[in-house]
Amino acid sequence: MQDVKIESFEDLRVWQAGIQLVKQIYLVSREGELGRDFGLKDQLRRAAVSIPTNIAEGFERRSRKEYVNFLNIAKGSAGEVRSLLRVALEIGYLNEPTYSQLSDQVVGISKMLFKQIESLNANL
Template sequence: MERKKIETFEDLRVWQKGIDLVKQIYLRTKEGELSRNFGLRDQLRRASVSIPTNIAEGFEQYSRKEYLNFLNIAKGSAGEVRSLLRVAL
């Protein structure tokens, strides 16, 4: 299988999956109990948006060290989302 060359952050599978997660979070917090729990809903949305955003921002940096730092921030946001989902349950 031939791999596509990664030229932009949009080519990164991890970024694409992050965007899919954001879509799911927004869909699931649009209605029902979570839609009325403004604090939890907004924190969940912000944390999920932070994942692909930090991946993109890191990709655009000039050094590998900075890129890795942004990936660590994205990973931290993923942990925050997991924790918030447990709270929501």
């Protein structure tokens, strides 16, 4: 497998996964009861958007220490998304398959962020 040169945040797989999550969250939250619950919908969307946005902002800072800080913020937002998805499931806004699929996506992103944070911290 050939190493891909990372020249911008758009090259990062974790950022790409974050964008895919945002797309899915927007699609799921525009219909049904979740689509009509403006507070929960807005908070869920904002938390999801925060993941790739913080990855991008940290990457653009060009300081490893700041980048790690923004990756930690993105990881926190991933936890927020997981919690909000669970709320949506528990109150009947999401069905189990949709919840599981989205939750698995977020867990995958959290794991990617953890590995990247660990790698960057090891090289400080």
